Amino acid sequence: YGGQKTRLLFQQLAAQVPVAHVYSSDYEQMNSLMSAELQKFALGKETAAQALSNAASSIRSRTGRH
Numbered sequence: 001y002g003g004q005k006t007r008l009l010f011q012q013l014a015a016q017v018p019v020a021h022v023y024s025s026d027y028e029q030m031n032s033l034m035s036a037e038l039q040k041f042a043l044g045k046e047t048a049a050q051a052l053s054n055a056a057s058s059i060r061s062r063t064g065r066h
Helices: 010-012 026-043 048-063
Strands: none
Touching: 026 048
16 A cells, blocks of 8 residues: 555544434434435425425424424
C-alpha cells in the first residue's frame, strides 16, 4: 500500500458517522408503515416527498415519536 496504513481512511471517516438509533421497539411498525409508502412511490401514486412525508406522519401518530 505504498507505506500507507491500511484502513486508516475508513477509521477516520467511520468516527464521523453519527449514531442512528433505528432499531427500537417500534421498528417493525415503522418498517411496515414505510414499506407501504415506498410501494405507493414505486407505483407512481406518490412523489418521493409525499411518500416520506406520509410515512413520517403515520409513524409519529402511531408511535408517539416526535
